[in-house]
Amino acid sequence: MMLLDLLQLPILAREFDWGTVGEYLFRDSIREGAWRTLQLSVLAQIGGIILGVVTAVPRNLKIPVIGQLFGLYVWFFRGTPLLLQLFIWYFALPLYAPDEIAWLPFYDPDLLRLSSFQAALIGLAVNEGAYMSEIMRAGIESIETGQMDAAKSLGMTRLQAMRHVILPQAARVVVPPTGNEFNAMLKNSSLAYVISYQELLFRSRAIYVNNFKVMELLVVASLWYLFFTTVWSFIQAEIEQSLRPEQERGGVWQRVRRALALPERWTAGGGESR
Numbered sequence: 001m002m003l004l005d006l007l008q009l010p011i012l013a014r015e016f017d018w019g020t021v022g023e024y025l026f027r028d029s030i031r032e033g034a035w036r037t038l039q040l041s042v043l044a045q046i047g048g049i050i051l052g053v054v055t056a057v058p059r060n061l062k063i064p065v066i067g068q069l070f071g072l073y074v075w076f077f078r079g080t081p082l083l084l085q086l087f088i089w090y091f092a093l094p095l096y097a098p099d100e101i102a103w104l105p106f107y108d109p110d111l112l113r114l115s116s117f118q119a120a121l122i123g124l125a126v127n128e129g130a131y132m133s134e135i136m137r138a139g140i141e142s143i144e145t146g147q148m149d150a151a152k153s154l155g156m157t158r159l160q161a162m163r164h165v166i167l168p169q170a171a172r173v174v175v176p177p178t179g180n181e182f183n184a185m186l187k188n189s190s191l192a193y194v195i196s197y198q199e200l201l202f203r204s205r206a207i208y209v210n211n212f213k214v215m216e217l218l219v220v221a222s223l224w225y226l227f228f229t230t231v232w233s234f235i236q237a238e239i240e241q242s243l244r245p246e247q248e249r250g251g252v253w254q255r256v257r258r259a260l261a262l263p264e265r266w267t268a269g270g271g272e273s274r
Contacts, residue, residue: 018216021223024217056140070133078131094113139173176236205217
């Protein structure tokens with residue numbers, strides 16, 4: 001049976017229709033889905049970064065109670081699947097609107113009934129915030145403790161020292177993993193499909209369930225994801241370079257090599273140096 005399957009592979013390859021890929025690649029529906037994917041990813045990453053900073057600083061400064069509560073937040077959202085969390089925000093949360101607060105003047109029982117976009121944005125941002133909290137904590141701890149002591153000797157409070165001295169220095173350590181997190185966010189946003197948010201994967205599926213061009217439409221979605229992640233790789237490389245001005249920027253090939261994580265032995269000629 002396996003041999004027969006292998007013999008059918010060339011036939012399957014010939015049946016793939018690149019014309020369908022070209023036809024749908026820039027269709028309005030697909031472009032709208034790609035824009036929604038990008039929009040959701042950017043907003044969720046911004047929210048995740050803000051949550052990461054807000055939760056990492058009290059944990060690093062060991063502020064009683066607050067630091068422990070934020071530690072529980074990180075523990076839960078890093079320890080449970082993102083898909084499960086989206087289900088909680090979109091399907092489960094509306095079932096638990098508290099009747100005990102119905103007497104409040106501005107109470108709205110529909111407040112917890114989130115739209116698919118709201119649930120996806122909150123779910124992705126809160127989940128990302130837990131990971132960013134750990135990234136920020138590691139970045140802060142990479143700075144020598146003497147920096148905090150020096151800032152305090154100048155009359156700064158611990159929070160002022162954290163804001164003006166520690167966090168700017170931690171940026172060099174934090175930016176690379178943050179860039180990688182956004183790269184992952186661009187792909188994780190596809191999970192919003194399961195709560196009916198019409199992002200790129202949802203729009204692709206809506207087309208192939210009608211024309212049965214499953215592989216072609218999945219390739220269309222793949223090309224858009226590859227476009228987003230590749231462009232971001234170049235932007236990330238430029239940001240990291242700007243934080244290391246002591247290093248030479250190099251030529252175009254060197255910057256491409258850094259963005260795509262190619263081995264240093266690869267030269268501009270496309271081969272390996274000997």
